[in-house]
Amino acid sequence: MMKLLTSQTWVLASKRCRFLLLSSSPRQLRYLPLLIRFLLADLLQIGHSVNNRSCTCKFITFTYLKMPSDTMDVPKTGFSFDLCRRNDMLAKKGLKSPSYLKTGTTIVGLIFENGVILGADTRATEGPIVADKNCEKIHYMAPNIYCCGAGTAADTEAVTDNISSQLKLHRYHTGRESRVVTALTLLKSHLFRYQGHVSAALVLGGVDVTGPHLHTIYPHGSTDTLPYATMGSGSLAAMAIFESEYREGLTRDEGVNLVTKAICSGIFNDLGSGSNVDVCVIEKGKKEYLRNHLTPNPRTYVSSRGYTFSKKAEVLLTKITPQKELVEVVEVGGDAMEE
Amino acid sequence: MSIFEYNGSALVAMVGKNCFAIASDRRLGVQLQTIATDFQRIFKIHDKLFLGLSGLGSDAQTLYQRLVFRHKLYQLREERDMKPETFASLVSAILYEKRFGPYFCQPVIAGLGDDDKPFICTMDSIGAKELAKDFVVAGTASESLYGACESMFKPDMEHEELFETISQALLSSVDRDCLSGWGGHVYVVTPSEVTERILKGRMD
16 A cells, blocks of 8 residues: 655555655655654554664665564465474484375276266275274365365365365356366366375366266376276276276166275275265266265174273362353344434 | 374263263373373363364474464454364364474364254374264374274263263273373363363373
8 A cells, every 4th residue: 555645755565564665855754753653653553663774875765664574364375394394303213204094995987878976985094993984085076076085085185175166266257167177187287286295096077068077187197088987995896897897878877886886896805995885976967975875884783781881980170160151132122223 | 103102192082962072191201201190182272162182292282372373363353263163174274284294293173063063073194184973082092092982982972971981981092002191181061061070090
């Protein structure tokens, strides 16, 4: 914002809290302390300590007023590498870095006569332990585009959320339905930029104005366009089913059955995949997300009596804090604003 | 030795009927030496939202301070408290920002959302959210905690029974882990009150 202080002195204020005093007359700056006070009172309305340096040149005098910057008003976008040096030091000292939540996984997609069907299992592993028995691996990208993700769970979630937001902004900008190739290009360029360190292997499928599309995206950024695709640790088990039974022009029910069969093959034969089957059917103009379409692994060992404890937990100290009561504001007799 | 096993920790959160409970152990160690027996791992963000941080102690405290800062800014801007789902997304974003140089922490978030519906969630150290309807665990004793919670948990428990279940699950699991223990710290939160209890456990 620019403001005229005196007839010959302008103040330029930028977002980064640096103020620039431009004056065409050096003599004006005799009144610099006054100008500063004026500036403070008028523009800032808060007390800040200022330090200023001025340099005079022939026609225009600049004065920098540097403010202590506000802390973290708008966080910077993208990754931050602050802790890398410390983490490397710890690794050198022999402390192993942690294992991340992976989605082991079997994810599949196939094109049937009217659109695309995507399928995924629901197990999330942390090393050899099952961390989540029923996680969601089919992520929303656009009303007509969904994406299954395998690899590091945080990466698949973050990259699909990010590109989903970008697609929404693009939809607002263009006023049109998103196309699958748009999502494909955004995803592959993001993954390539990070040279495979963002470990997300994706199966992207959707139906747009140009028809149904199915793509696979590898962590380094390469893509394939296929009529049927599988990814993840259970991909070989699922691909075996597809290679023997896939044909063009499948109906919706046949397609869903084939996808379910492929995912089940992954669940039962691959140790990194398990639990339930999620299916998503996308056709022109509509989509159906069948969460837990099949649950072939229910928990059957529940004791109906429940667990009883013979010896209660010993308590050393108890502190009870009541929650703050919610006050209900009731308007008394009519609108207070009306006369 | 893994970085998570430097300090040692055990955290668990469980869902009951219109209430939740979050519990942690109390030991702080430097590898095999115990330094403190009253270390706080569960922090209150607002009346109906609690955050537990397992893993490296210094990263847990730094992360807690950053999150409290962000929550206070949110309170000033929006003039209300953060919903637990929103807070979980915030924690996830802050952790993912450090994807290639992460904080060595695994948070456990537990809160009462709209209509006092309990919400629990945990994340790995880079922010992969894991929402659960029954219980979540974190820390060096997590493998034992998974087993104990799977067998002891029942859906729709009242707060007294929930307290008993979570305490027994915590104490039995930390007894099988050298790096965590020395008692327990349990918070049971219902829409009307917050009950904080300190448990007596094996001091080894």
